[in-house]
Amino acid sequence: MSVLIAERPGAGTGEDGTSLPFPYLLFLGDVTEAGFAKTAFGLRDWAPDKCVGEFSIPGASVSTGLAPMRPPEAVARGARGLLIGVANPGGVIPDTWMPALLEALESGLDIVSGMHAMLATFPALRDAAARLGRSLIDVRTPPAGIRVASGTPRSGKRILTVGTDCALGKKYTALAVSAGLQRRGIAADFRATGQTGIMIAGSGIPIDAVISDFLAGAAEMLSPAADPEHIDVVEGQGSLFHPSYAAVSLGLLHGSQPDGFIVCHDPSRTAILGHPAYPLPSIEAVILQTVALGRTTNPAIRCYGISLNTSSLSADEAERALEDTSQRLALPAADPMRPGDRFERLLDACIA
């Protein structure tokens, strides 16, 4: 993450220099389309303990259901950061948001953003942050100090979510699995590699923004050595079969050194998203390729199970798809959005 810390180095960041300033006040701007507030909804659903309320400006018609409040009240309730929970086409920060963002800084909040536009490129924000000693944190920017991967084995267990494509449930699956393991009393952490995941976790590395030479090294840094029984559940990115992003997937695989992986798949998809000439790989192909490449840094790597995104299917169709997939591959198959026995069996496989 890029942390502009004016006058007060370290302000607003955690002890390790990578934690975000939660709890957050979720900023919704003047959003009128629920789809553009996905980040805020993700925070509400996955990190309710990190959210004290929501804040919007006149014109907004979307709400997360959290208590509406202005920055001073949020600060009084313990908030440390204003998190921009809304996106618009282009990822720009409109002028109409500026008074609200400045109010947040004046009230003592840092600002956390995943927008394309970098916060520090707005002179009004930069000047106010400098004057007030507040931080402007762009989660799309990797932290400093990432090293080349060592390839050295490390203690602790790691699970990586991989996929037949982008955008079909790797973050959701990793969140659900880490939460499920924690519910069973297992020491587990979700390790975030994309901007929404980083906001939810409060830390992480936007892996696709790392310089190529340091990609595997960033993945090593993200899931460091831990107690032998501790489990890091690492949010996957892209797909080894993606014509644009496979390198990101491979660097993350090599650096994570996962003991096991879960293949995420959407049975309704037939081609790589945005690349109609590229047929979707089979789950089998992804398992074989992930093992073939992953064993470079962890020879014991194996597939723990399958996460199917069955959002396009009825309950009956979903059950049939999960049963068929599980039978065919002799592996647990579950949709984390449909909790129950199947998901518990997937968790069983993760700790077997």
Next chain:
Amino acid sequence: MSVLIAERPGAGTGEDGTSLPFPYLLFLGDVTEAGFAKTAFGLRDWAPDKCVGEFSIPGASVSTGLAPMRPPEAVARGARGLLIGVANPGGVIPDTWMPALLEALESGLDIVSGMHAMLATFPALRDAAARLGRSLIDVRTPPAGIRVASGTPRSGKRILTVGTDCALGKKYTALAVSAGLQRRGIAADFRATGQTGIMIAGSGIPIDAVISDFLAGAAEMLSPAADPEHIDVVEGQGSLFHPSYAAVSLGLLHGSQPDGFIVCHDPSRTAILGHPAYPLPSIEAVILQTVALGRTTNPAIRCYGISLNTSSLSADEAERALEDTSQRLALPAADPMRPGDRFERLLDACIA
């Protein structure tokens, strides 16, 4: 490449914004160890038409054999850039070089550097370049405007050198193959992906310095669509089996969409350089993995042959190693440093 162009945007770069200002005057500083002048020797050997002479300061005891001259004479002979052809441990630019570098700028030369230290971070150089309208070019910095890979097939043929490891002849092989093809009257270009290669070619992209998301896109940009019979010979990087750099190799493979590849190997090496716990993969494993991954973006990909770095072997041993390798794999095997029939058969395979 990072081009600081003070006051005169575009100065010192070619029409496409990526060509370096050759011919060069090779700067040797005060070098006393031939090993530290590797870049200058590489330029002399592979791009003699791009070098007008050499320039060193008192204390230097190493020479490339090119005519010694000061910057004004080099300019009179057509030089456009001073190329720092010497490295020292740490890649720093010592104060003792500064008068020579400033003399170059004053004489009308741009400066080209592959050092770790960025030229523009030296106030004296930055100020002089700004005042004189000269460029300070760091070839370790990728160009702007790299896009995400499209994955769309493109015209022209491409050959990629791949390897069982780093630093065993991928650049040398690509240079030798492109020169060999040109000698046969074939339209071929060497496409550089590392700093020395970029200086030799006069253009290129330092692929390992590209942001991960744009890695395959950079490789697409590096070897653009060309005439159907034109051949781009792309300098490979790393190895698909390297614990730190495999992602770089994969992004380069996917974006290059090579029709064929040459596996570079050093028979004296038993482990990945700097990673003794990682055994060197076999040539066979590299062929299988390169085909398995490369066919994502070019289903017709195949191995054209093997380039053995036999520098540690006697002539007889080298011949035996080449014959054994060729027999075992049923592919041409040659050491480009030992020209002859074997190398010609490798070229035959590249155009079959």
